[in-house]
Amino acid sequence: xxxxxxxxxxxxxxxxxxxxxxxxxxxxxxxxxxxxxxxxxxxxxxxxxxxxxxxxxxxxxxxxxxxxxxxxxxxxxxxxxxxxxxxxxxxxxxxxxxxxxxxxxxxxxxxxxxxxxxxxxxxxxxxxxxxxxxxxxxxxxxxxxxxxxxxxxxxxxxxxxxxxxxxxxxxxxxxxxxxxxxxxxxxxxxxxxxxxxxxxxxxxxxxxxxxxxxxxxxxxxxxxxxxxxxxxxxxxxxxxxxxxxxxxxxxxxxxxxxxxxxxxxxxxxxxxxxxxxxxxxxxxxxxxxxxxxxxxxxxxxxxxxxxxxxxxxxxxxxxxxxxxxxxxxxxxxxxxxxxxxxxxxxxxxxxxxxxxxxxxxxxxxxxxxxxxxxxxxxxxxxxxxxxxxxxxxxxxxxxxxxxxxxxxxxxxxxxxxxxxxxxxxxxxxxxxxxxxxxxxxxxxxxxxxxxxxxxxx
RNA sequence: GGAUAGGUGGCAGAGAGGUCAUGCGUGGGACUGCAGAUCCCAUCUACUAGGGUUCAAAUCCCUACCUAUCCUCCA
Numbered sequence: 001x002x003x004x005x006x007x008x009x010x011x012x013x014x015x016x017x018x019x020x021x022x023x024x025x026x027x028x029x030x031x032x033x034x035x036x037x038x039x040x041x042x043x044x045x046x047x048x049x050x051x052x053x054x055x056x057x058x059x060x061x062x063x064x065x066x067x068x069x070x071x072x073x074x075x076x077x078x079x080x081x082x083x084x085x086x087x088x089x090x091x092x093x094x095x096x097x098x099x100x101x102x103x104x105x106x107x108x109x110x111x112x113x114x115x116x117x118x119x120x121x122x123x124x125x126x127x128x129x130x131x132x133x134x135x136x137x138x139x140x141x142x143x144x145x146x147x148x149x150x151x152x153x154x155x156x157x158x159x160x161x162x163x164x165x166x167x168x169x170x171x172x173x174x175x176x177x178x179x180x181x182x183x184x185x186x187x188x189x190x191x192x193x194x195x196x197x198x199x200x201x202x203x204x205x206x207x208x209x210x211x212x213x214x215x216x217x218x219x220x221x222x223x224x225x226x227x228x229x230x231x232x233x234x235x236x237x238x239x240x241x242x243x244x245x246x247x248x249x250x251x252x253x254x255x256x257x258x259x260x261x262x263x264x265x266x267x268x269x270x271x272x273x274x275x276x277x278x279x280x281x282x283x284x285x286x287x288x289x290x291x292x293x294x295x296x297x298x299x300x301x302x303x304x305x306x307x308x309x310x311x312x313x314x315x316x317x318x319x320x321x322x323x324x325x326x327x328x329x330x331x332x333x334x335x336x337x338x339x340x341x342x343x344x345x346x347x348x349x350x351x352x353x354x355x356x357x358x359x360x361x362x363x364x365x366x367x368x369x370x371x372x373x374x375x376x377x378x379x380x381x382x383x384x385x386x387x388x389x390x391x392x393x394x395x396x397x398x399x400x401x402x403x404x405x406x407x408x409x410x411x412x413x414x415x416x417x418x419x420x421x422x423x424x425x426x427x428x429x430x431x432x433x434x435x436x437x438x439x440x441x442x443x444x445x446x447x448x449x450x451x452x453x454x455x456x457x
Numbered sequence: 458g459g460a461u462a463g464g465u466g467g468c469a470g471a472g473a474g475g476u477c478a479u480g481c482g483u484g485g486g487a488c489u490g491c492a493g494a495u496c497c498c499a500u501c502u503a504c505u506a507g508g509g510u511u512c513a514a515a516u517c518c519c520u521a522c523c524u525a526u527c528c529u530c531c532a
Contacts, residue, residue, distance in 0.1 A: 006461095027532070035532080042532040072530070151460090154527075160459040161528055177528095203530085225532035230460080232531090256532070257462090260525085269531060294480085295470075298462080300525070307469065310481040317480085320494065349471095358471055361479040368479095371495055428490055435492080446493050453494085 001351040006253040023219035030067040031091035036273035038259035038266035047104035103397040113206035120209040132242040136172040140182040147238040154230035204235035222250035257300040290315040290398040321367030339385035342366040
């Protein structure tokens with residue numbers, strides 16, 4: 001498949017460094033709060049991408065880091081009067097629960113930064129030895145001027161970067177863009193022993209220490225949302241390539257767009273966000289995933305209630321067509337068609353820079369074909385169509401596969417049979433009441449010529 | 458100031474030189490006890506502006522304007 005590589009600014013065929021195996025790393029969350037829908041967008045993207053790469057025949061190893069020590073962790077800890085380790089542990093667990101609820105289950109290893117302190121120190125030691133880092137009274141810093149390719153990923157030129165307003169005058173940095181590798185301990189802060197005294201790792205170094213542990217000095221794909229491109233990903237590249245001397249840290253860099261909310265980027269620091277778990281209370285994970293994936297992954301996506309609803313309508317139609325496949329009459333329709341072409345079109349859309357929007361458009365076309373057939377498809381065609389839906393579902397997780405034949409479904413079927421008795425007697429007042437009560441309980445029923453269908457809403 | 462990505466029908470959003478994107482919405486009809494779902498017809502000849510290249514441009518080139526994001530923690 002081809003994918004847009006931020007590093008080269010072109011769409012490139014993915015050719016892994018090791019035949020048939022892809023090593024994928026994605027920046028995970030800083031666990032000091034619940035994740036929001038914008039975070040979820042990124043994780044759903046890479047979850048789906050990892051699954052698609054697997055389906056495309058690659059053996060994928062998907063690694064994600066967990067930032068479990070950070071200024072924000074400490075701030076939350078001191079505000080709530082809870083040890084920082086409890087804050088991290090709690091929100092790490094909540095993050096995992098959220099991912100589970102979202103069906104994002106393709107990560108092989110979640111690596112917590114604090115479990116890699118030795119590896120982090122080893123990297124810092126090597127950077128110091130090679131002259132890429134220097135020590136000051138408050139920490140160890142990476143000297144950006146020593147790394148020629150600094151800024152290559154984002155296109156930024158060091159001398160044009162406006163230094164942040166938060167750079168305090170007391171800092172002894174050689175260049176305003178120098179970033180911290182090791183933060184020396186301040187009173188009351190947690191710390192680990194090191195050649196540079198007690199302290200804790202900087203944010204950027206944890207990722208390269210973790211990826212080096214698992215993948216070595218170079219791997220295939222690095223993912224993340226585009227807000228991490230500068231300076232975080234630049235810093236990672238600077239650190240690892242300075243150590244390794246290799247051409248790449250990762251050969252392909254994939255950046256996802258933002259989820260915007262109320263005109264602005266969804267962001268924890270501005271308070272402009274919807275928590276994923278809040279969204280999951282109102283909507284199904286299928287609806288959330290479809291909404292997040294029904295857009296170009298690198299473009300920003302606007303969230304509004306209306307747009308979300310429209311997306312749900314579209315998904316509903318796909319879902320209804322899929323369900324219709326279960327009840328086909330087994331007779332050939334006048335308009336037989338080949339569902340296989342939709343599957344191959346979906347695959348080529350995905351092969352083309354993971355164009356999920358077009359892939360879904362084809363799925364919608366397939367759905368229209370099924371509706372147009374009026375439910376009269378040969379079993380063979382129905383089976384092939386079902387295959388297409390299942391393929392899409394295994395990668396994107398957008399279809400509801402309610403267990404038909406479960407105890408619950410038998411109970412619901414019983415109620416529907418009861419309602420049918422009233423309908424036969426033309427007691428519509430009672431039958432409508434049953435329908436209304438079922439609807440309020442989350443079961444929608446629809447009368448069709450072939451019988452009454454039901455589904456969860 | 459620098460960097461990056463963009464400007465497509467009522468809305469969202471694909472396409473990347475010549476043929477229907479798709480979905481949501483809207484109007485009408487069919488079906489139905491009603492509702493829903495679905496179908497049919499209609500609505501829509503849309504591509505920021507101005508130049509150019511070409512037999513042909515939403516798609517390529519130039520100019521202008523506009524938007525978003527990053528340069529500070531951020532998925």
